[in-house]
Amino acid sequence: MRGTPLSTGTTMKRGLYCNATAVTGMDAENVTLMIVIELLLTITKQTREDRYKTTVERTKALRAAGYHVIEAWACEVGEIVVELPRTQMRIYPHRILYDFEAYGDKNQRKELTDMFTIENTNVPISVSVGNTLDREPTHICGRKHLVELVRKYMEELERCGKNIQIKVREAFMPNDVKMLPKAQRLKIEEWCDQVPVLGFNSG
DSSP states (O other): OOOOEEEEEEEEETTEEEEEEEEEEEOSSOEEEEEEEEEEETTSSOOHHHHHHHHHHHHHHHHHTTOOOOOOOHHHHOOOOOOOOOOOOOOOSOOEEEEEEEEEEGGGOEEOSSSOEEOOEEEEEEEEEEESSOSSOEEEEOSSOHHHHHHHHHHHHHHHHHHHHHHHHHHHSOTTGGGSOHHHHHHHHHHHHOOOEEEEEEO
């Protein structure tokens, strides 16, 4: 669902010429408020007519993108006050879990010092990988082929991670994300693509 801009305005204050555009965008359960404020110092080479044309062009671009733009000029309606959204904490909705099963190989006993001896080596023989998106975990065995066990384990982590990233992007990525500033867009993408991995080893 496309959003509705709050206002597009122009005002003079303390020697600064301000063009303000506020845009709201809505997706399924989230409301994203994007405020783009351009401050043009009076020492620039642009005239008031140039700055007016810039504001008109920006409004035209928003309408071309599918927004219903409502203009309000500060010189006509007074100072425009926009309430910024409050910061909300979101817990990442999914995670990956793993559990390695291992045995102690006494043939790997090592006396490192007179006071420190390793009695056996923890050798992994299988691993189970699950996640909060899929109901059934994946069991991987590889007692005789440790390298193959680790390879399949990493492939399963990547598969689960990609599936979770797709679902999270579908649920939380704003429809108008391309309209946001690059820094804000990168933060949203980074949050959607982070996938927590938790696990432990059993011996």
